[in-house]
Structure formats: C-alpha cells, structure tokens
Amino acid sequence: MLNPADDQLAASLPEGVLRPVTPAYLDEPRGRYRGQAGLVAAPRSTDEVAAIVRACADARVGIVTRGGGTGLVGGQVMSDGPAPLVLSLERMTALRGIWPEENVLVAEAGMTLQAVRDAANGAGRLFPLSLASQGTAAIGGCLATNAGGVTALRYGTARALCLGIEAVLPDGSVVHDLKRLRKDNTGYDIRDLLIGAEGTLGIITAASLKLVVPPPNVGTAMLEVPGPDAALSLLALAEGHMAGGVTAFELIGGQGLAFLAETLPEIRQPLPNAQWSVLIEVGLPEGMSSDTALEGLLTEAMERGLVTDGVIAQSGQQAAGFWHLREHIPEANRRIGAVASHDISLPLSEIAGFIRDAGAALAARSDVRINCFGHLGDGNLHFNLFPAAGRNRAEYDDQRKDLSLMVHEMVVARGGSFSAEHGVGRLKVAELERWGDPARLAAMRAIKSALDPFGIMNPGAVLSPARG
Amino acid sequence: MLNPADDQLAASLPEGVLRPVTPAYLDEPRGRYRGQAGLVAAPRSTDEVAAIVRACADARVGIVTRGGGTGLVGGQVMSDGPAPLVLSLERMTALRGIWPEENVLVAEAGMTLQAVRDAANGAGRLFPLSLASQGTAAIGGCLATNAGGVTALRYGTARALCLGIEAVLPDGSVVHDLKRLRKDNTGYDIRDLLIGAEGTLGIITAASLKLVVPPPNVGTAMLEVPGPDAALSLLALAEGHMAGGVTAFELIGGQGLAFLAETLPEIRQPLPNAQWSVLIEVGLPEGMSSDTALEGLLTEAMERGLVTDGVIAQSGQQAAGFWHLREHIPEANRRIGAVASHDISLPLSEIAGFIRDAGAALAARSDVRINCFGHLGDGNLHFNLFPAAGRNRAEYDDQRKDLSLMVHEMVVARGGSFSAEHGVGRLKVAELERWGDPARLAAMRAIKSALDPFGIMNPGAVLSPARG
Structure with missing residues (x-):
C-alpha cells in the first residue's frame, strides 16, 4: 500500500519499472539492518534510470541503489528516515560489448561479477577482480564500493580495473564516459569520484572494464x-x-x-x-x-x-x-557467529606488531577468540572476534562496541584504516567522522552538496545527513 | 616593482618566501605562452603553502603552482588576466621517508621524478614512472597532470602509483592523507580528484608513492x-x-x-x-x-x-x-620545429585505421610531414606534423588550426581522446568544452565552484573562468 506521496511519485515513473516491495530488496548479508522502501523500481535502460532520478529529485525522495545486495556495511539498506525508492539494477545486465584485442569489456551495472568474468573468459581473457560473493555481487556495486578481493595485490581494486563509466548524476543528467582508453587526461577524474562513493553521488549504469591476457x-x-x-x-x-x-x-x-x-x-x-x-x-x-x-x-x-x-x-x-x-x-565465520568483524588495513611493516599487540590487549579484556585472515599482500586483514568456546555472541552484546573501538583505535594509531575494502556504508559513518581527516571530510561534504543539493542519493550512507 | 595590491599581499605572506620574478618562472618548453606574475613565492613547508593560499584567498589573487615547469599544455603559465602569484615548490624537495619492505616512499612535491627514482633505486626498489623530462619534472607536477610516460602499459600512469597525498585546498586547509595503504575505502576519492586537476582544485604538497621490486x-x-x-x-x-x-x-x-x-x-x-x-x-x-x-x-x-x-x-x-x-x-622534433603536435589516444583496434586515414586526409590537404610515435601499448600516440623538407613552420601558420582540428575530429570520431597524457592546461580548454561530455563538464564546474569559490587556483586552466 502506497502512501499518497509515493502514489504521486509512482505515477511519474516510466511505465512498467515498479516492482513489488519484497523482503529481498531490504536485506543485507549480516542481518544488522532491515531496510524500508516506499517503492522499488527496476529500470531497463539508462534513460529509465535518469527518468527515475529526475522524478525522485522533483519529489525529494531518497534513492537507494541496489546491485547484488552483498555489501557488508549496510550501504544498500536505509532503515531510518523517510522511506526511499529502491532502484534495483537487476534488469540492466547486458554485456554491451567485448573487444578482446583491446582487453576491454563494457558491462551494464547489473551484470554479476561472475558473468563479467565468464564473458571475459569466453573471449580468452581474464577480468581479474575476484570475490567470494562474485556469483551474486553486481559489477556496478563492485565499482560503487571499490571492491577489493583476492587479486588486488597484482591487479588492483575495482577502481584500477575500470577505464570509464556511464552514470546518472543526482540531477538526472547522464555522464557518457564509457571510453576504451588507457590514457585520457581531459579534466577531473569524475570516474574515480563515483567509484567508491557508494551510490551517494550518482548511479553507475555501465562500465568499461580492463581485461588481461591470462598468465600462461x-x-x-x-x-x-x-x-x-x-x-x-x-x-x-x-x-x-x-x-x-x-x-x-x-x-x-x-x-x-x-x-x-x-x-x-x-x-x-x-x-x-x-x-x-x-x-x-x-x-x-x-x-x-x-x-x-x-x-x-x-x-x-x-x-x-x-x-x-x-x-x-x-x-x-x-x-x-x-x-x-x-x-x-x-561461511565458517557466519556459522560460528561473530561478536564483531573488522575490515582493516595497515602499513605492511605494522602488521605483525598489530596482530601481537591487539591480540594481547583483547585477551586482557575479554575471552573472545580471534580469527585473523585476509589479503596480506595488500595489508588488508579481516580481524574478527568470536565468542569463547561454549558461549554465544549474545553474551557479548555489552562488550561489542568497546572491543571494536579498541581494535579500530589500535589500527588508526598505526596509520591504518578502519575500512580497507568494504566501504563506509551506514555501519562506519561515525568512524569516518571520528577518524577521517577534517579537511578531506569538508571537501567530501562540499562535493556532496554541490552534486546532490537535495541529498537524494543514498541518504545517510558514507556521510551523515548535512547538519544545520 | 610591485603594484599596491601585490604590496599588501606580499606583506601578509610568511617571512622569506618571496623570490625575484625571473623569466625562469614564466616560461614553458614549447614557447607558446609567456606567463606573468605579480609575485613569486617559494614556501619551505606545507604550513607555508597553506598560509600563502589563505593570503591569496583573502586578496582574491590567483595562484599558479609551479613544479619543474616541463608541462606541455601551458598549465604552469598564466598569460591573461590579473597577474597571479606563482607558487614554486622548488624548496619542498625532501624525501620524507622510505619503507622498502612496504614498497612505499613519501616525497615532497618539489622533488624531481629523477630524485624519486634514485631514492627508490638506492633502497633496491623501482619507482616505475619514467618520462623524458624526469630530471626536471617535479613529482608534484607529475601527479597534478597524471603523467604517463613509457611504463604506463605495465605500471599505470602517475595516478596508479600514488597511495595518498598531502594537499592544500583553496581555503588553505590541509588534507593529511599520506597513507601507506594499498586499500582504504573510507569515503570519496579526493586523492584522484586532485591528481589530474592540474592545480585547479588545490596544491599537492607531498605524496605517498608505490614502489615495486625491480624485475630480476x-x-x-x-x-x-x-x-x-x-x-x-x-x-x-x-x-x-x-x-x-x-x-x-x-x-x-x-x-x-x-x-x-x-x-x-x-x-x-x-x-x-x-x-x-x-x-x-x-x-x-x-x-x-x-x-x-x-x-x-x-x-x-x-x-x-x-x-x-x-x-x-x-x-x-x-x-x-x-x-x-x-x-x-x-628533441629531434624540437630541432625540426613542429607545425602542430597532438597527444592523442585511441582504442587499440582503431589505431591502424586512424594512422592510415589521418595520413591520407592530411596528405590531401597539406604537404606536412607526419612523425607518429608513442606509447602504442596504451593506445597513446604523439601524432605530430612538420613542415615539408625545405619549408619552415611559419609558412604553415594559416593551416595550423585547421590541421589540428581535423586530426582531433578524426580522433574523437573513433572514440579517442585529444589529450592522452599531457593534460588540458590552457592549450586545450576549448577542445574540452567542445568535445567533453556535457554532464561530466557540469559536474567538473560544480566541483570547482564548491572547492574554489573565488576561482584562485590556476585560473583559466582546464576550465574556462566561470561564466555569468
């Protein structure tokens, strides 16, 4: 049942884009957030994305863009404030083209990472980005969150594998920049600004991706x-x-x-x-x-x-x-049930000391078990805390926040990051405000206000809503 | 001799930063532009850069930042409008640190590319960026222009080799983001926005750079x-x-x-x-x-x-x-004397056709000789036109503009770029306005206005001054 405002917005959307609001559009893998939506729209084309964005801008309704929904920081679910429109890219899954002789592929944002990898593979090429969730994760989401994974050591994160994007900006204008070029120094790097902005500055609708010849x-x-x-x-x-x-x-x-x-x-x-x-x-x-x-x-x-x-x-x-x-x-971690998870990165020479000191500090405070693993070559660890044998995570509810704060403080003190590859989403907005460089944060807010003056793009993700 | 306004500005600058205004601060390699300057300031520290920027912001005086001065598109010289302050990074040449075990080096912006390469080499590492002008080009300028060079095929352009920056923004605030991290997904990519912005959004004062172990x-x-x-x-x-x-x-x-x-x-x-x-x-x-x-x-x-x-x-x-x-x-090209130079890139599969068709089209129009060379692996050609044997460049003055337009139109028609690695500077502002994607250009203007509301950062470079 739509409220009257949604009813009016619905009427202004392109024909046939609305979908029933089902729970699948409102979840996230760790179950920390339960999203809400006034409407769910699944556009079939970039023009339809642009029309939806314009309608939402006119109605001042927030938009939460959804790819595969595999993000781990709540970037894809809005649980607070006025119900947004969820814009699902599930129908924009076309392979727009592949040029194996150029090592380039152009994919629509809803294509899964696995499908991109399969298409490259079919042409004798490799798209190197590789994540455990690649069967579900959409390439648009991988770019919006600058996904990392297991091959970043050699090939870089998603950002390094993208040559160009097509994107809809908060005013409904469309950036057409699907270039198949390795070098193009013609102005500001809008591509890399949207990559990693987690849907708060615009919607990536397609991308030109870099392939490699697989090593023999x-x-x-x-x-x-x-x-x-x-x-x-x-x-x-x-x-x-x-x-x-x-x-x-x-x-x-x-x-x-x-x-x-x-x-x-x-x-x-x-x-x-x-x-x-x-x-x-x-x-x-x-x-x-x-x-x-x-x-x-x-x-x-x-x-x-x-x-x-x-x-x-x-x-x-x-x-x-x-x-x-x-x-x-x-998956084993999920079955055990984590008390707290930390997606951190450190300068390489700080890693051994961090693991030693953080382990000792945690042991002095709690009986949690530590599962430390990850992409060591990138300095990126998943440093996750679990209940002692025989206990369960609920028993740690009163410790969770303190333990995470302790871990993050030790990371930051060593020049590390509290979010290496998962992003900020809604989970780490407070951490970014606490530890982010003030001048950089001010620049981020200025850019957000300049490009999205009504604050309709993924409201509450990355940056808290504009104050005062 | 200072005019009264400069006199007042000079008095508000940090002690001892002013330098005599000599021709060396006002030239560029191709001799197309002759710059002007009200003042030349050479700060010794990031704090002094910030103080100078604040003083210029208060006085609404433009700032042209100068590294090695080797840029080829006039980004380092302002020849029109009110005389700016030239901010030279010649005294900020410190190696702030090197961590060979992390493959990281932190350099101040005035360090030459050669000095960066030598420092890496001394620690058994390679900083892969390599340009003909590396003995003079400053690393800050290499980043501000996202320099390319001969190793981009394997290691990427300057952008791909930078882990973090320290920078002074147009309001004099300092972004402290010299991280030694391969992965850090904590908000918008301000680093990559300043890289390639050619000094129009801020001044990069230092950078954390990626080294590699040299191949055996x-x-x-x-x-x-x-x-x-x-x-x-x-x-x-x-x-x-x-x-x-x-x-x-x-x-x-x-x-x-x-x-x-x-x-x-x-x-x-x-x-x-x-x-x-x-x-x-x-x-x-x-x-x-x-x-x-x-x-x-x-x-x-x-x-x-x-x-x-x-x-x-x-x-x-x-x-x-x-x-x-x-x-x-x-150097041979300089001695012959080019009629027109083009730093273009093309999708790899368009290159052979472009060289054939552009050669034929030029031959039908003029007797120029073509010297085509460059970084083929990146699709980046230097497609330069020279006088016929026995003639000189001045005889082509009336053809120059038309021939360049013809070359650029053929490049753009094939999905290529009119500036692959040299940037926009002042030379290609009109080309960017003509061929740049309108939505992307609008986003660039919005970002420029948001971060540099008084338009003091390298006025007239990349974007023409705000209209209306």
Whole structure:
C-alpha cells in the first residue's frame, strides 16, 4: 500500500519499472539492518534510470541503489528516515560489448561479477577482480564500493580495473564516459569520484572494464609459516623472484582452520594444524614452469626459516581446493557467529606488531577468540572476534562496541584504516567522522552538496545527513 | 616593482618566501605562452603553502603552482588576466621517508621524478614512472597532470602509483592523507580528484608513492614491423607470452628516425631504414632468461609475419642506447620545429585505421610531414606534423588550426581522446568544452565552484573562468 506521496511519485515513473516491495530488496548479508522502501523500481535502460532520478529529485525522495545486495556495511539498506525508492539494477545486465584485442569489456551495472568474468573468459581473457560473493555481487556495486578481493595485490581494486563509466548524476543528467582508453587526461577524474562513493553521488549504469591476457602458467601453494612477520618476509622474497607475478597472497590463521573443521568438516585441509599459513598464487610467463618457480621459492624460504611446511598444488583441481578452503572461511565465520568483524588495513611493516599487540590487549579484556585472515599482500586483514568456546555472541552484546573501538583505535594509531575494502556504508559513518581527516571530510561534504543539493542519493550512507 | 595590491599581499605572506620574478618562472618548453606574475613565492613547508593560499584567498589573487615547469599544455603559465602569484615548490624537495619492505616512499612535491627514482633505486626498489623530462619534472607536477610516460602499459600512469597525498585546498586547509595503504575505502576519492586537476582544485604538497621490486631479468629489443597493425598483433602475442611482463611497447615511425639522423646524427640507430619499428622492454622472473624469452617471441613473430627484422640488446649499455634513441625523438622534433603536435589516444583496434586515414586526409590537404610515435601499448600516440623538407613552420601558420582540428575530429570520431597524457592546461580548454561530455563538464564546474569559490587556483586552466 502506497502512501499518497509515493502514489504521486509512482505515477511519474516510466511505465512498467515498479516492482513489488519484497523482503529481498531490504536485506543485507549480516542481518544488522532491515531496510524500508516506499517503492522499488527496476529500470531497463539508462534513460529509465535518469527518468527515475529526475522524478525522485522533483519529489525529494531518497534513492537507494541496489546491485547484488552483498555489501557488508549496510550501504544498500536505509532503515531510518523517510522511506526511499529502491532502484534495483537487476534488469540492466547486458554485456554491451567485448573487444578482446583491446582487453576491454563494457558491462551494464547489473551484470554479476561472475558473468563479467565468464564473458571475459569466453573471449580468452581474464577480468581479474575476484570475490567470494562474485556469483551474486553486481559489477556496478563492485565499482560503487571499490571492491577489493583476492587479486588486488597484482591487479588492483575495482577502481584500477575500470577505464570509464556511464552514470546518472543526482540531477538526472547522464555522464557518457564509457571510453576504451588507457590514457585520457581531459579534466577531473569524475570516474574515480563515483567509484567508491557508494551510490551517494550518482548511479553507475555501465562500465568499461580492463581485461588481461591470462598468465600462461599458474601455480598455487599452501605454506605453513612461523607467523605474520615471516609471511611478510616470504612475500618480499616471492616478489623478488616473480617480477610482479604474485597474484594472491592470503594469510590464514589457525583459528580459521579450526572453525572450518568444526562447521564445514567436508572441506579438505592440506595443513590442518598450521597456526599460520599462506595461500599463494603466481601467474608466470610462457616457458616458465610454475612448479619449478614455486619449488625454488619454497626451498629458499625454508632455508631462511620463513616456511616450515607446504603443499604445491599438483593439479588445477587441487589448486581449486585450496581456494575453496580460503573462500569458505567467511561461511565458517557466519556459522560460528561473530561478536564483531573488522575490515582493516595497515602499513605492511605494522602488521605483525598489530596482530601481537591487539591480540594481547583483547585477551586482557575479554575471552573472545580471534580469527585473523585476509589479503596480506595488500595489508588488508579481516580481524574478527568470536565468542569463547561454549558461549554465544549474545553474551557479548555489552562488550561489542568497546572491543571494536579498541581494535579500530589500535589500527588508526598505526596509520591504518578502519575500512580497507568494504566501504563506509551506514555501519562506519561515525568512524569516518571520528577518524577521517577534517579537511578531506569538508571537501567530501562540499562535493556532496554541490552534486546532490537535495541529498537524494543514498541518504545517510558514507556521510551523515548535512547538519544545520 | 610591485603594484599596491601585490604590496599588501606580499606583506601578509610568511617571512622569506618571496623570490625575484625571473623569466625562469614564466616560461614553458614549447614557447607558446609567456606567463606573468605579480609575485613569486617559494614556501619551505606545507604550513607555508597553506598560509600563502589563505593570503591569496583573502586578496582574491590567483595562484599558479609551479613544479619543474616541463608541462606541455601551458598549465604552469598564466598569460591573461590579473597577474597571479606563482607558487614554486622548488624548496619542498625532501624525501620524507622510505619503507622498502612496504614498497612505499613519501616525497615532497618539489622533488624531481629523477630524485624519486634514485631514492627508490638506492633502497633496491623501482619507482616505475619514467618520462623524458624526469630530471626536471617535479613529482608534484607529475601527479597534478597524471603523467604517463613509457611504463604506463605495465605500471599505470602517475595516478596508479600514488597511495595518498598531502594537499592544500583553496581555503588553505590541509588534507593529511599520506597513507601507506594499498586499500582504504573510507569515503570519496579526493586523492584522484586532485591528481589530474592540474592545480585547479588545490596544491599537492607531498605524496605517498608505490614502489615495486625491480624485475630480476630485463630484456630490451628493437623490432622492425610491417606496420601499426602488425605492431598491435605483436603486442598481443607478447602479452600472451609474458604474463604481464611487457613493461614498455613504443612505436617509432620512420619519419622520427629520419629526423634523428638529420638533427642528432651521433645517435646510433640499430634499424635506420625501418618504416615502423617497436621498442619493447620486458621484465621477467628469476630463473627466466629475457634473451630466451625475447628470442622465442621474435621467432614466433617472424613466422607470423609480424616482425621483419630486429635486434635484441646484448648488454645493459645496448639497451640504454635503444632508450636513448627513443627519448631523443622529442628533441629531434624540437630541432625540426613542429607545425602542430597532438597527444592523442585511441582504442587499440582503431589505431591502424586512424594512422592510415589521418595520413591520407592530411596528405590531401597539406604537404606536412607526419612523425607518429608513442606509447602504442596504451593506445597513446604523439601524432605530430612538420613542415615539408625545405619549408619552415611559419609558412604553415594559416593551416595550423585547421590541421589540428581535423586530426582531433578524426580522433574523437573513433572514440579517442585529444589529450592522452599531457593534460588540458590552457592549450586545450576549448577542445574540452567542445568535445567533453556535457554532464561530466557540469559536474567538473560544480566541483570547482564548491572547492574554489573565488576561482584562485590556476585560473583559466582546464576550465574556462566561470561564466555569468
């Protein structure tokens, strides 16, 4: 049932874009927020997106844009204030074109990351962005949140993989900038401004994406390391050997393996007792055996005491098994039930000290178990806290806020970030206000006001609503 | 002699920052513009930059920021309107820190690109940005113009090599964002907005830069190719072999070799008669001979008819000689004297057609000689026009504008850019207004007004002064 204002707005939308307001448009994976919506609209074209935005601007109704809905910081759900229009990109899933000889693909924003990867693969190319949620995550959402994932070490985050965008601005105008160019220095970087703005400055409707030729030889190994500092020395050694060929370098803590064994015992574990291990993937040139390269690295690393045990995948299937393990750590975490999750990044040389000190500080305060894992090569850790064995997360409700504050304060003190790859969304607005650089925040607010004077684009995400 | 207004402004500046207004602060390499300045100030610190900006904001005096002064589009010289203050970064040349284990270096904006590269090199690392003017160009200017150069194919332009910035905004506030993080998704990308804004939104005073571990094996070759289309097929073949190991892929036209022979006969030419040649550099992993890799590539390329002759450098000295040749093409051009220069980019699959059609169209209109060369891997060509043998550039004064318009129109029609790596500056403001996407231009103007309401930052560069 629409309220009268929604009724009027509905009448001004393009024919046939409205959808029933179902719970699937209002959820988010961690269940922290329950969204609301006056209307749900699913446009079929950029022109329809523009028409919807113009109608919402006229009616001063907020717009929450929704791709795959896999974001982890509540950027896709608005639970407070006047009910917004949810703009779903589910019908804008076309592959607009692919130019394998240029290493370029143009996708509409609603295409899933997996579909983009499949399209590239079908043309003998690789779209390197890779996330556990790629089967559901939309490429538009990946760009709006500047998604990271496991290959950022080599190929960068989503931002680095985007050559150009088409986007609808808050006044309903359309930026046509789907260029297939590697270099284009013609004015301000509006593309990178919208990338990572989490739908608060406009709606990305399509993107020109950078593909790569897949490396001819790919090798994968799981290596047990004495600790995070050894893992970082191993990374430096690997980079020295591989000439930029290290595609992924994931740290896995022993607690994560224990959670996997407990909740997903069917997953094979090559190093089940490792307190710390690393999943490394390398992509190497023609004529260079990845086996030989990884064996050479392993030998030198063992001599230096950086690796204590290890398994080099002997088949694509075994390599996929290693990745299967890594990608199910978040699922095991969900089954255990986290007290608090932290998506942090640190300067590489601060990581080992942080893990040590934060562990000690938490142990002095609480009996939480720590599952620390993530994209070590990027300095990006998921530093998540879980109930002690036999207890449950509800028992920690009174500690949650303090523990998170403690973790974030230790991160910030070491020059790190409280949001490495998930974004700010609604979850970390207060953290951004607390720790964000004041001049940068003022510039953000000035830009938001200039481009979105009525504040209709994802209200309350990233920046709190304009004050006074 | 100062006018009274300058006198008042001078009195409000920090002690000891003023410098005599000498011609060196007012020139640009191509001699198209002659700048003016009411005052020249050379601050010693970010705080002094901020104080100068505040004083200029109060006095409504424009600021032209100057690094090495090597820009090619007049961004560093203001020749029209009220005399600005020239803010020279010549005294802010400190290396603030280097963390080789993190692959990070923090440099002040006045440090030359060469000094940054040397500092990285001294720590066993590589700062990959590389330009012919690197001995003079300041890193701040490289960032302000998002400089490209010969290694962008592998490592990206300046933007891709910057992790964070410190910058003074038009109100004199200082953005402190010199993070040493690979991932940090905490709000709008103010860094990338200032990068490429050519000093019109703020002044970058320092930057956190990304280093890489130098590839263990580097190989260089000059190869004669039948034409630009064969060169592109060769690039695709090389990328398929090298797993991202192609560092540079430069196209050199026969006219460029002829100009070199004429003006710089001491430069050794390995393939003096090639109509089209390519300079390729690869950086490969440990245990992989670059000789073997290049020979393998060469053999396959010759079988496919993509290469007709070639020389693989047998020493670092020989490789340096190839680069010496490439980097002196601009100097040879200067000695010949261009009628018009074009820094263009095209989708890779449009390049061969463009070179063919633009050559034919120009030949039908004029007797100019074309020197086409550049960063083929990035789709970035320098497509420069020269007088016919025996004539001089002045004889083409009446054709210059028409010929450039024709070239740019053909570029834009094929989805290309009229400024690939040099920027807009003052030279291409009209081109940006003509061909820039209207919605993107409107967003640029809105951002400029929001951040720089008095229009004091590099007035007249990138965007024409606000209308109405």
